[in-house]
Amino acid sequence: MVSSPASTAPAADAVASRPLPTYRDVEQAALRLAGHAIHTPLLRSPALDRLTGARVLIKPETLQRTGSFKFRGAFNKIRKLVEEGPKPKAIVAFSSGNHAQGVAAAAALMGLPATIVMPADAPAIKINNTRALGAEVIAYDRYRQDREQVAQKLAEERGAAIVRPYDDPDIIAGQGTIGREIASDALALGLPPEIALVPAGGGGLIAGTGLALKHALPGIKVYGCEPAGFDDTKRSLEAGRRVANAPDARSICDALMATTPGELTFALNRQQLAGGLAVSDDEVMKTIATAHNLLKLVVEPGGSVALAALLAGKLDVKGRTVAVVLSGGNVDPDLYARAIAQAG
Helix, strand or coil: CCCCCCCCCCCCCCCCCCCCCCHHHHHHHHHHHCCCCCCCCCECCHHHHHHHCCEEEEEEHHHCHHHECHHHHHHHHHHHHHHHCCCCCEEEEECCCHHHHHHHHHHHHCCCCEEEEEECCCCHHHHHHHHHCCCEEEEECCCCCCHHHHHHHHHHHHCEEECCCCCCHHHHHHHHHHHHHHHHHHHHHCCCCCEEEEECCCCHHHHHHHHHHHHHCCCCEEEEEEECCCCHHHHHHHHCCCCCCCCCCCCCCHHHCCCCCCHHHHHHHHHHEEEEEEECHHHHHHHHHHHHHHHCCCCCCHHHHHHHHHHCCCCCCCCCEEEEEECECCCCHHHHHHHHHHCC
């Protein structure tokens, strides 16, 4: 993918040029997803509570279909395309891996062929899983090619609909079902969260989750969590406009390497978020091991950033109830083994 200089604002952001999703869209997405997506549980860990001094509610989307939250938005989008018509001949998407798997699974369920444009250096497990779900994979160089241009050409050639990874109202609404479930389950437990920590890449997950959480719990403070160097949401919130990451930025968090926040996602996030938090790769590696040891959950680097922000003390949470989203668990086995080994 061709990146822009960190100081560049891609567009004016006072008002998004397309309609933003509403909570009603999240409710409609929940109806489409019923019986297809997993309603992942809220988990408690006394050890994690003692470690942080907070009441921690873990939302493990690592247990979601395809191993990440991405199935929610992809299925909502594709089912809506099929049911509201005209039905596309095929689906094309671009993704570093988790959206790829979500789209592949959703397209197969709706009887459509899928082609996914993926970085050549994406984790092998994500490429292999995408193919195993029946999709064709087209590799591209993320540092030299524009994935959207590659996908657009394929879509035109094949009469396919493009399912974007985050900057789409139906994708955002599908991801919003996570916030809807968190609020419902937490209220049933008598533990309404005061703070929510959510991973942020292009911003679809946190935009949708924040939309639903703020609807149910207006006073909740929602924070976007990102890897250092790819903290474009944090810096965009501070600047009041979308800014891009530096072209030479690198991170082990392959799922969170969007160049800049989306137009729609940032329009929502600037309204909803209390701020952004950034974590280092070292903090992420330690968190992967902690999730393994304390929670018995396999979490990938990008999926662990919200928990990493909590464990690294990026926010004062003592005595508070905090919801933390673990967004994915599709981790390269070698990297996972290194994280466990480094933790001793």
